[in-house]
Amino acid sequence: MSTPFQIVVCGTLVPDPLQTLEPVVGPAGPSLKNEMMLPAILDPWAGHALFEAAHLARKMPGSKVWLVSLGPKAKLQQVMMTVAQKVPFELVALDGPASGFSDSFETAAALAAGIEAIAGLDRSRVLVFGGWESASRGAGSTLQMVGERLGIVEQFQGVDRIAVRDDGSFEILERVEGGKHQVSVCSAPPAVLGWATGNLPEPRNNPQVGMANMRAIMPALQRAKATPVPNTGLSFASVSLPRQQRETRIVKNLPAAEIAREIVAWIGEE
Amino acid sequence: MESILLLAHIEADGRLAKPALEALTTALALGGELTVGLVGAAAQAAADQIAGAGAARTLAVTGDAFAQPRYATDAAAAEALCRAAGATLVLAPSTSRWSRALPGVAYRLGGRVDTHATSLAVQNGAPAVTRWFYRQRMEAVLTRQQRPWVVLLEAGCVPAWSGAAGSATVETIAVEMPQPRTEVTGIQAPKADEQTIRPDAKLLFVAGAGWTKKQGDGKVHGAEAETLILNFLRSAKASLGGSKSLVDLSGEGEAVLQFMTHMNQIGQTGATPRHPKGLSTCCHGEEPHVVGWRFITERRAINLDPNCGWARGKADVLYVADAFEVMREVNRMLG
Numbered sequence: 001m002s003t004p005f006q007i008v009v010c011g012t013l014v015p016d017p018l019q020t021l022e023p024v025v026g027p028a029g030p031s032l033k034n035e036m037m038l039p040a041i042l043d044p045w046a047g048h049a050l051f052e053a054a055h056l057a058r059k060m061p062g063s064k065v066w067l068v069s070l071g072p073k074a075k076l077q078q079v080m081m082t083v084a085q086k087v088p089f090e091l092v093a094l095d096g097p098a099s100g101f102s103d104s105f106e107t108a109a110a111l112a113a114g115i116e117a118i119a120g121l122d123r124s125r126v127l128v129f130g131g132w133e134s135a136s137r138g139a140g141s142t143l144q145m146v147g148e149r150l151g152i153v154e155q156f157q158g159v160d161r162i163a164v165r166d167d168g169s170f171e172i173l174e175r176v177e178g179g180k181h182q183v184s185v186c187s188a189p190p191a192v193l194g195w196a197t198g199n200l201p202e203p204r205n206n207p208q209v210g211m212a213n214m215r216a217i218m219p220a221l222q223r224a225k226a227t228p229v230p231n232t233g234l235s236f237a238s239v240s241l242p243r244q245q246r247e248t249r250i251v252k253n254l255p256a257a258e259i260a261r262e263i264v265a266w267i268g269e270e
Numbered sequence: 271m272e273s274i275l276l277l278a279h280i281e282a283d284g285r286l287a288k289p290a291l292e293a294l295t296t297a298l299a300l301g302g303e304l305t306v307g308l309v310g311a312a313a314q315a316a317a318d319q320i321a322g323a324g325a326a327r328t329l330a331v332t333g334d335a336f337a338q339p340r341y342a343t344d345a346a347a348a349e350a351l352c353r354a355a356g357a358t359l360v361l362a363p364s365t366s367r368w369s370r371a372l373p374g375v376a377y378r379l380g381g382r383v384d385t386h387a388t389s390l391a392v393q394n395g396a397p398a399v400t401r402w403f404y405r406q407r408m409e410a411v412l413t414r415q416q417r418p419w420v421v422l423l424e425a426g427c428v429p430a431w432s433g434a435a436g437s438a439t440v441e442t443i444a445v446e447m448p449q450p451r452t453e454v455t456g457i458q459a460p461k462a463d464e465q466t467i468r469p470d471a472k473l474l475f476v477a478g479a480g481w482t483k484k485q486g487d488g489k490v491h492g493a494e495a496e497t498l499i500l501n502f503l504r505s506a507k508a509s510l511g512g513s514k515s516l517v518d519l520s521g522e523g524e525a526v527l528q529f530m531t532h533m534n535q536i537g538q539t540g541a542t543p544r545h546p547k548g549l550s551t552c553c554h555g556e557e558p559h560v561v562g563w564r565f566i567t568e569r570r571a572i573n574l575d576p577n578c579g580w581a582r583g584k585a586d587v588l589y590v591a592d593a594f595e596v597m598r599e600v601n602r603m604l605g
Contacts, residue, residue, distance in 0.1 A: 017538040017539065021407050030410065045539075101410075104383070105382055138405055139385050144371075145374060156370070160533075174366070181457065182454060182458075183457065185452065187451040196532070196533075239403070239409070247586075248583055248586065251590065251591075252576065254589070257599045259572070259591055
């Protein structure tokens with residue numbers, strides 16, 4: 001049977017998707033209005049990556065999961081109170097911005113440095129996980145640059161499944177165009193996997209896991225290094241909300257057959 | 271004036287697909303000297319296909335190893351093409367293949383990358399990228415000082431280039447790289463008659479969780495909902511989107527809409543597909559869901575709630591009606 005993995009998940013917080021977001025532009029560039037006051041969650045795709053990592057670690061005894069997270073320390077602490085109850089992991093906290101307007105190049109540099117600083121990490125057994133995009137920047141470019149900085153050129157994006165085989169290789173399903181999956185086999189770690197949704201439901205809260213995690217999370221937050229992301233060379237000419245509001249024609253009290261006729265005619269229009 | 275490299279991967283039939291031709295339209299509109307870089311099994315047919323575009327050079331990395339979409343080989347090929355071209359702007363379509371590989375290439379070149387660009391145009395004498403942030407909730411225009419600047423262009427934002435074919439001279443670029451540790455073994459796709467995601471469809475049909483709720487008779491009609499939706503998708507050749515709540519139900523193994531997966535999900539944590547028309551049914555929700563049809567041009571909705579936030583102010587027409595009844599009639603008429 002295969003040897004254990006060392007799984008490093010990159011992921012940070014995003015505003016709760018139910019919140020109304022409004023951009024503001026200051027001297028340091030754009031940000032969100034009342035950004036520090038907005039309730040935050042772990043980025044959904046990073047969450048899938050974390051849950052898949054924990055699932056894989058459970059199946060491969062001796063494996064370990066780290067979560068490397070770049071975000072404002074106080075907000076990270078809030079989010080970790082919830083996330084810590086889901087699955088076992090060790091936090092590597094980097095105290096910096098989690099803004100969608102942060103440059104992915106510099107974010108990748110910070111995350112790669114955070115990974116390189118993990119004591120005792122066996123780079124030959126590493127799987128770098130993360131969301132294939134974030135719900136903030138949505139660039140889908142950070143993980144590839146983290147991988148390059150760590151010298152990892154076996155990379156996969158839009159991953160929905162990893163299946164480890166007896167010889168230590170693993171089969172990966174990546175989303176490609178048209179609702180299809182590309183199937184690949186990678187002979188061994190290290191590798192980078194940017195997760196789409198995967199196939200696992202969100203784990204239930206487990207207070208015992210939460211307590212065990214929090215013992216290490218609080219010191220990790222205290223140790224968090226200040227990690228600025230200055231967006232060197234990047235300028236935003238404008239940031240705006242879409243103003244499009246449609247005049248909706250409300251059709252009431254029309255028989256179903258009449259509505260259907262109208263819809264069929266509309267579908268057929270060029 | 272920027273020098274431009276357009277990167278395109280060659281399809282299995284030896285030609286360039288529509289997203290690559292759209293990226294070519296954007297590249298030509300910028301007005302700088304254009305080099306085309308092709309990656310695939312063989313490049314001549316693709317180079318000839320766009321010979322009329324007037325590129326100054328056509329470079330290619332070819333061979334069996336470059337026919338497969340794979341990070342290690344695609345990144346090596348793109349890096350070699352970028353170095354050979356020496357362009358300051360590198361454009362490519364936002365395909366899964368380039369989205370996987372090009373951010374790493376930007377790092378290798380000491381450049382920067384921006385993805386999901388809906389526009390790239392010269393503003394105040396410099397190229398500026400327009401893209402969305404926070405899952406299509408706000409739009410920004412940005413510029414960068416660093417070069418090369420790699421920009422991945424979203425499909426469906428500009429017309430595809432449609433000039434004359436011709437005979438192009440292709441310069442082959444050699445690539446040296448270690449043996450990749452990854453082998454692409456195939457594609458998993460639903461059977462043709464179960465294919466519910468059709469990116470080129472004229473219509474996006476969006477199903478909401480209402481399809482799985484108790485109806486007027488106090489019962490759930492999941493099986494009928496499946497039949498109605500699948501029959502409509504087949505006859506209208508529509509693509510299927512689902513709200514998060516409905517997709518999550520399917521993922522939890524409930525006996526509803528078995529064909530609905532997370533790949534169908536649209537909205538805040540799903541896709542934002544581009545189709546000329548969209549018809550939503552039984553959808554409820556505010557901004558997170560509305561995001562899902564940000565790029566749908568004509569929108570209609572069927573819903574029992576005339577004040578539904580999904581539809582009001584977001585759809586052109588809202589039919590206040592029972593979607594089961596309406597879709598039965600629609601299928602009868604299309605059938």
